[in-house]
């Protein structure tokens with residue numbers, strides 16, 4: 304359905320997005336994951352035909368959208384990262400305004416507005432001015448506006464930043480429902496991997512303008528096939544024990560919290576015997592030691608040496 | 614486009630305060646600084662030393678003078694007192710065949726008063742001469758000679774007409790209109806410019822992007838914004854003028870509707886200027902900082918605060934030629950004070966329309982180039 308071919312955007316001397324290749328099949332939910340400044344929003348604005356790429360092409364049904372974006376724009380719903388609403392107007396008036404932009408009129412518009420309000424759970428607040436809304440409600444309306452013309456492709460740029468867990472779950476469930484019930488294709492940008500893991504069929508991971516990994520959840524995690532993660536739990540963790548682990552020749556990485564230590568080691572290594580010995584030397588008792596399934600966070604750490612979020 | 618306009622009107626109804634404030638400010642400033650229109654003719658104390666002056670043509674002509682109100686006093690002292698106290702700039706003592714001007718403050722009015730006095734004496738002398746010539750004739754004839762004279766006073770033998778618009782010789786300065794027009798044209802800049810500020814907000818917040826993605830054409834968005842800003846600016850001027858015309862009772866020398874009609878090119882040019890600045894600035898803060906600077910300097914250079922005629926600096930005069938406000942003042946003064954016709958005002962009108970077209974084009978072009 305959609306295909307990005309070597310898409311690049313250069314600001315002055317630096318690339319915000321560099322040779323991005325990507326494809327989206329009809330009915331998929333695609334995740335675009337990356338830390339702040341990775342170039343997600345820049346990529347999104349090129350995909351949605353709002354920004355002109357420095358190089359590369361975006362093709363919809365095998366036709367470039369750069370020259371004639373008209374047809375493509377009709378089927379795209381865009382949820383921008385900022386709250387793109389008139390805060391002086393009520394929820395209903397905002398929907399009316401953007402509905403008219405999409406040439407909806409009269410009873411059709413009215414019906415559509417009601418559907419959207421129900422969908423995003425704001426029917427009882429429709430007469431309230433957006434200014435008085437909570438962050439989560441604004442986010443929901445921000446999504447609602449993008450759905451007015453019933454788009455085939457929904458592009459969402461970090462639709463859940465800075466909101467309460469309830470609204471967040473509501474939004475995630477709504478996206479899943481739209482995808483299931485209306486076969487809506489979704490491109491979902493985020494820097495929360497739980498969201499992306501939960502929602503997406505396939506994931507693209509970006510960092511500093513570059514695509515560093517892509518594939519299904521499982522495929523990406525298989526990047527870690529050469530390593531495994533070991534989780535150690537104990538009530539008595541001390542500095543000595545951690546220092547000994549860090550110096551151990553077979554351990555690649557150590558992350559520690561109060562009661563848990565996560566180790567990354569080569570897949571074939573068995574650490575069990577060594578761990579018991581080290582614990583004895585340090586004079587502590589281990590509650591549990593087990594191999595963990597890797598998360599996308601681990602993948603990002605592996606690929607960049609940095610955590611996804613600060 | 615209708616949708617955009619409707620939404621703008623809706624938002625205006627919800628928050629009309631900036632509009633109201635600028636309207637009230639225009640009216641307030643014009644009233645406080647310009648006076649209420651009753652006391653615009655200058656009062657001149659006058660004292661007749663010879664009794665024969667009273668009831669003569671001299672008195673009649675002076676009474677009919679439009680620019681000055683001659684205040685006939687009984688005592689010479691009274692007049693001197695007024696001048697000493699600064700209540701009057703110039704006083705006049707009339708004698709049968711000569712006059713004396715007592716100048717307290719050396720003002721341009723003194724010359725104009727003297728001219729008025731001289732005019733009156735010419736008429737008076739002419740009449741006396743005529744009477745002498747016809748003295749020998751019968752009473753009847755004398756009356757008819759006088760009647761003929763009266764007639765010829767009303768219909769001058771030859772008429773002088775000033776056709777050059779920029780003629781230096783005839784400057785009419787009327788404080789009421791100066792401040793009314795000046796402050797109206799000044800404050801309306803704010804009203805118009807701030808109505809285009811939403812473009813910047815919409816771009817910042819991503820609302821603009823939403824409109825770009827929708828089937829609405831971009832020219833519709835621009836036109837809706839420009840038209841709306843124009844309408845609000847125009848409505849403000851209409852309200853201010855109506856208040857002065859119908860409530861305060863300033864007659865526009867019968868040119869009320871003409872004034873309202875011919876000021877539209879000025880509004881157009883200010884809308885255009887605003888869209889140009891909207892395109893040049895980087896963000897809303899810059900826009901808010903720059904508009905007052907533009908408005909105030911335009912008002913100063915363009916003669917909104919004081920008449921351009923008293924400005925002597927060549928540089929300022931030159932700059933004023935590229936200032937829409939200069940032409941706005943020219944149009945209003947021209948229509949109302951000088952009674953110019955549309956034809957006479959074709960020059961300032963064409964300049965404003967030209968400025969408007971060029972700046973709108975440039976503004977939209979810059980905005981488009983920056984955005985992509």
Ligand SMILES: Nc1ncnc2c1ncn2[C@@H]1O[C@H](COP(=O)(O)OP(=O)(O)OP(=O)(O)O)[C@@H](O)[C@H]1O
Pocket residue numbers: 314319337338339340341342343344345346384461494
């Ligand atoms: N108009 C612009 N001019 C110059 N640099 C820009 C511009 N827009 C974005 N950038 C830069 O490009 C890089 C990528 O920005 P982008 O907004 O795409 O990141 P992002 O992945 O969306 O980040 P976030 O999670 O914070 O939204 C950043 O370093 C940003 O500073």
Ligand SMILES: [Mg+2]
Pocket residue numbers: 343344345384460461
């Ligand atoms: Mg972003």
